[in-house]
Structure formats: C-alpha cells, structure tokens
Amino acid sequence: MKLLLHACCAPCLAAPYKYLSKEHEIVVFWYNPNIQPYREYLRRLQAFRKYTSKKGIKTIEDLSYPLEDWLYKAAMLSRKSNVLRCKFCYAERLHRVATHAKRHGFNAFSTTLLLAPYQKHELVKEIGEKIGKNVGIEFLYIDMRKWFDESEKMAREAGIYRQGYCGCVFSEADRYWRDNP
Ligand code: SF4
Structure with missing residues (x-):
C-alpha cells in the first residue's frame, strides 16, 4: 500500500517507520505548526531532516506556520479544556x-501521533478515522505504543534531538512551569 505517514517528530518516526516500511511504500509528511516557539520548531525540523536523510527516507515538507491563527484558536479552546x-x-x-x-x-494515511503514550490516543484514532x-x-x-521504547532508544542511538514537551506553548507550561510554580 502507498502510505503517507505524518511524522510529529524524528524520535517518534524511528520505530514506526522501521516496522511499517516492511509492509508499505511510505512517504513521510512533515506538517507541525503546533511547535512553539519558532526556534524549537526549527530544532525539531532539523532533527527530522537529519534522521530521514541519514536513513534515506522519502519526505514531503509542508512548512506552513500560521502562528497567529494557530495560537488564537488554540488559546480560545485551551480556556475551555486541553482536550478541545x-x-x-x-x-x-x-x-x-x-x-x-x-x-x-496514496492509498492511505497515518500518523506517528499514535506512538507516544502521553498523546490522547483514542482521540487521534477517532479524528483520523473521521477525517479519512x-x-x-x-x-x-x-x-504504535508497543514501539515507543524502541523508538526512544533508536533516537538516542542516532544522536538526534529529543524534545522535552509535546509542542505548543501550553504544553511547555504544563511541563516546566505548572510542575514547578
Ligand atoms: S499539547 Fe500537543 S497535541 Fe495538544 S495542542 Fe499542544 S502540541 Fe497539540
């Protein structure tokens, strides 16, 4: 099957690509305007480029970064709930x-957001199916959660940058500020 696989970051791509590429013809898609601030976005993008070029992985990059729109919508929803x-x-x-x-x-699409146990797994599944x-x-x-530890290990061994929070400034605050007020 010709599969377009969305990658949220290089560490989360490692093991999923290893296993899925045995069965599918994969192109990996980068589109992550949720990563803030912009220097963090660039750091993760560079890690993605470093890893995919080292492994000879075919990629497509959508580098749109609608910061104002994204932050405005995310902030309005965040006031109601993190889930929204x-x-x-x-x-x-x-x-x-x-x-x-x-x-x-392509015949199908998927996402490495299905890897990390801290993502809202059922929500990713539900939204992916609805959009499909x-x-x-x-x-x-x-x-993909069964591959999480292996993916972390592969990323460590490849020496690529591994981020400390999900992506948006709200998740950064959850990780570094609200835990240490
Ligand atoms: S916590 Fe992660 S998934 Fe949720 S809005 Fe922020 S970047 Fe997106």
Missing part, C-alpha cells in the same frame, strides 16, 4: 495529511 485544544491540533494536522494523500494518489471518511481516503490505524 488537542482535538483542534490533531484535526488541523491530520486534515492536511489526508488531503495531500488523496490528491497525490470525510476526505475519502483510508486512515490506517495501528496502535
């Missing part, structure tokens, strides 16, 4: 992946 904010963030990224996959002749249905392309659901 993450729902918007997942949907925004997965919709971009699905439409690209549909337009360019609306756009008219299969969302390949796999519970």
Whole structure:
C-alpha cells in the first residue's frame, strides 16, 4: 500500500517507520505548526531532516506556520479544556495529511501521533478515522505504543534531538512551569 505517514517528530518516526516500511511504500509528511516557539520548531525540523536523510527516507515538507491563527484558536479552546485544544491540533494536522494523500494518489494515511503514550490516543484514532471518511481516503490505524521504547532508544542511538514537551506553548507550561510554580 502507498502510505503517507505524518511524522510529529524524528524520535517518534524511528520505530514506526522501521516496522511499517516492511509492509508499505511510505512517504513521510512533515506538517507541525503546533511547535512553539519558532526556534524549537526549527530544532525539531532539523532533527527530522537529519534522521530521514541519514536513513534515506522519502519526505514531503509542508512548512506552513500560521502562528497567529494557530495560537488564537488554540488559546480560545485551551480556556475551555486541553482536550478541545488537542482535538483542534490533531484535526488541523491530520486534515492536511489526508488531503495531500488523496490528491497525490496514496492509498492511505497515518500518523506517528499514535506512538507516544502521553498523546490522547483514542482521540487521534477517532479524528483520523473521521477525517479519512470525510476526505475519502483510508486512515490506517495501528496502535504504535508497543514501539515507543524502541523508538526512544533508536533516537538516542542516532544522536538526534529529543524534545522535552509535546509542542505548543501550553504544553511547555504544563511541563516546566505548572510542575514547578
Ligand atoms: S499539547 Fe500537543 S497535541 Fe495538544 S495542542 Fe499542544 S502540541 Fe497539540
């Protein structure tokens, strides 16, 4: 199957790519306007480029970074709940992946957001399936959490940057400020 695999970052790509590429013809898609601040975005993008070029992985990069729009929507939702904010963030990224996959002749799309145990796994699945249905392309659901430890190890061994928080400034505050007020 020709699969367009969204990568949220290089460390989360390592093991999923290793296993999924045994069965599928994969192109990896970068679209992560949720990563803030911008220097952190660049750092993760560089790690992604370093890892994929070292492994000879085919990639497509969408470098759109609509900071004002993204922050405005995320902040409004964040006031209500973190779940609503993450729902918007997942949907925004997965919709971009699905439409690209549909337009360019892929059979399915998926995402490495299904790897990390700290992501809202069921929500990613639900949104991926819903978007797949609306756009008219299969969302390949796999519970990638079984590969999480291995992916971390592979990233460590490859010497690539491993971030300390999910991506947005809200998640950074959760990680570094609210834990240490
Ligand atoms: S915590 Fe992560 S998934 Fe949730 S909105 Fe922030 S970057 Fe997106």
